[in-house]
Amino acid sequence: MPSVTQASSHVFALPVGPLLRRSPQDPHYRVWELLETVFDPELPVVNLRDMGILRAVRDTAQGLEVVLTPTYSACPALNQMVDDVAAALARAGVAARVSVCLAPAWSTDWMTPHAHEQLRAFGIAPPQGCATAQSGHSVLQFAPKPDVAVVCPRCGSAHTTCVSPFGSTACKALYRCLDCAEPFDYFKPY
Amino acid sequence: MHIDYLLHLGDNALILGQRNAQWCGYGPALEEDLALANNSLDLLGQARLLYQHVAQLKNDGKTSEDLLAYWRDVPDFRNYTMLELPHCLALHPGAVAERDFAVTIGRNFLYSALMVLVWQALATSRDAQLAAIAAKSLKEASYHLEHARDWVVRLGDGTDASHMRMQAALAHLMPYTQEFFSASPMETAAAQAGVGADTSLLKTQWDGLVDDTVRAATLQRPASAGFVSTGKLGVHSEHLGYVLAEMQCLARAHPQAVW
Numbered sequence: 001m002p003s004v005t006q007a008s009s010h011v012f013a014l015p016v017g018p019l020l021r022r023s024p025q026d027p028h029y030r031v032w033e034l035l036e037t038v039f040d041p042e043l044p045v046v047n048l049r050d051m052g053i054l055r056a057v058r059d060t061a062q063g064l065e066v067v068l069t070p071t072y073s074a075c076p077a078l079n080q081m082v083d084d085v086a087a088a089l090a091r092a093g094v095a096a097r098v099s100v101c102l103a104p105a106w107s108t109d110w111m112t113p114h115a116h117e118q119l120r121a122f123g124i125a126p127p128q129g130c131a132t133a134q135s136g137h138s139v140l141q142f143a144p145k146p147d148v149a150v151v152c153p154r155c156g157s158a159h160t161t162c163v164s165p166f167g168s169t170a171c172k173a174l175y176r177c178l179d180c181a182e183p184f185d186y187f188k189p190y
Numbered sequence: 191m192h193i194d195y196l197l198h199l200g201d202n203a204l205i206l207g208q209r210n211a212q213w214c215g216y217g218p219a220l221e222e223d224l225a226l227a228n229n230s231l232d233l234l235g236q237a238r239l240l241y242q243h244v245a246q247l248k249n250d251g252k253t254s255e256d257l258l259a260y261w262r263d264v265p266d267f268r269n270y271t272m273l274e275l276p277h278c279l280a281l282h283p284g285a286v287a288e289r290d291f292a293v294t295i296g297r298n299f300l301y302s303a304l305m306v307l308v309w310q311a312l313a314t315s316r317d318a319q320l321a322a323i324a325a326k327s328l329k330e331a332s333y334h335l336e337h338a339r340d341w342v343v344r345l346g347d348g349t350d351a352s353h354m355r356m357q358a359a360l361a362h363l364m365p366y367t368q369e370f371f372s373a374s375p376m377e378t379a380a381a382q383a384g385v386g387a388d389t390s391l392l393k394t395q396w397d398g399l400v401d402d403t404v405r406a407a408t409l410q411r412p413a414s415a416g417f418v419s420t421g422k423l424g425v426h427s428e429h430l431g432y433v434l435a436e437m438q439c440l441a442r443a444h445p446q447a448v449w
Contacts, residue, residue: 073326074235102239103322105329164221165337166228174221190329 014055014067016104018112021049028057031066034092041080042169045118048081052110055101064096069106071190072170107131108171108190120153124185125175131189150186152177162186192317193244194268195380197258198422200240201269204259205430206301207233208437209273210294218291225337229298232330239323246319260441264430268376271419272297272366274430279362292345292352292359299338300363303399304370304392305331311387320385339403346407353408360404361412368418370396376422 022032048054056067108127116126149158157179167174211230217223241255312324345356380386
């Protein structure tokens with residue numbers, strides 16, 4: 001298993017929250033635009049910036065650095081994403097290294113509204129509610145689970161039920177629509 | 191240096207991840223097969239991050255995550271004994287271990303209840319990389335705890351048979367939880383350096399989580415008395431050797447193999 005380079009997180013603070021498309025005034029606009037075409041291999045409709053995985057393009061003493069953050073600790077797609085970014089940069093003749101930074105920890109709150117639309121169109125219900133506000137603490141008191149209605153991406157019905165809290169990948173849960181009867185993936189708030 | 195402490199955290203994740211992966215293809219329902227495999231994958235991810243961190247701290251040109259996972263033997267591992275036990279109640283000699291879902295769930299519950307508290311404490315560790323790993327792992331441990339807790343309640347407050355088996359599983363596992371809170375030089379040193387978590391300070395909260403769930407499940411909380419296991423000191427049960435044999439045989443048969 002190849003290990004990935006750790007970014008020096010204590011030297012630069014990384015942004016928190018969704019990152020929107022850069023303006024042409026941004027010094028690294030060309031690199032950002034180039035990476036618009038790199039997608040999450042598990043979700044081939046959402047690019048890495050919309051997913052919140054692409055965190056920074058920055059100048060360092062060792063040259064240009066592109067920083068990614070993993071979704072889940074063991075996301076098997078991470079190495080592929082690092083390779084895809086490196087390949088896209090190489091194809092465009094951009095000299096940059098790709099590194100991975102764990103902190104601050106990725107959250108589904110960092111996905112852009114555009115990512116939500118793309119997921120829904122792809123048949124996956126986007127995460128609902130704010131994940132970071134309730135992280136960790138809610139489970140300590142075993143509070144009753146918040147009654148957030150997960151909306152079926154196919155027919156739009158809120159009349160759905162959780163079949164399994166663990167789905168086809170670490171980031172998804174399995175749901176079923178009680179109106180159109182179709183099963184669907186739900187991107188769980190994280 | 192707190193290398194042993196990081197190995198303790200990483201070994202806990204790797205060994206329980208390996209154990210839970212033994213349910214792959216045998217889950218009581220497809221959804222549970224997926225759930226336990228997902229849980230394993232999260233634990234494997236945590237172990238990898240911790241081993242990569244150890245390799246980076248050692249920086250000796252030979253330590254790597256693969257070396258730590260595949261080329262160490264039983265006395266080098268620092269995981270809690272509870273995590274290496276087979277998925278069954280205590281066996282008489284010669285008995286064949288079956289997978290007992292109540293034991294699997296009971297163990298995941300007791301361990302993730304601890305780890306939610308430990309990761310939360312470690313999120314402010316002086317080791318910035320460990321703090322980053324903790325912040326990620328906390329989200330995963332919370333989800334594992336919710337899953338295991340739901341099952342403890344469902345089985346405890348279920349049929350007479352499921353109640354009896356869940357109670358027996360807790361009685362089997364509870365004595366091993368003493369190791370969560372027993373002092374060890376490796377943990378004390380890490381806590382004093384502001385790097386590690388002092389689990390003795392987390393015990394009241396852990397007790398609260400366990401009592402709360404046991405009550406909701408209509409179970410009795412068994413005593414955690416008797417022999418205090420010593421896996422985290424490198425002195426393991428007879429079961430770890432078998433776990434390692436299965437986990438390491440491929441890497442040892444084909445050293446340096448790459449995908």
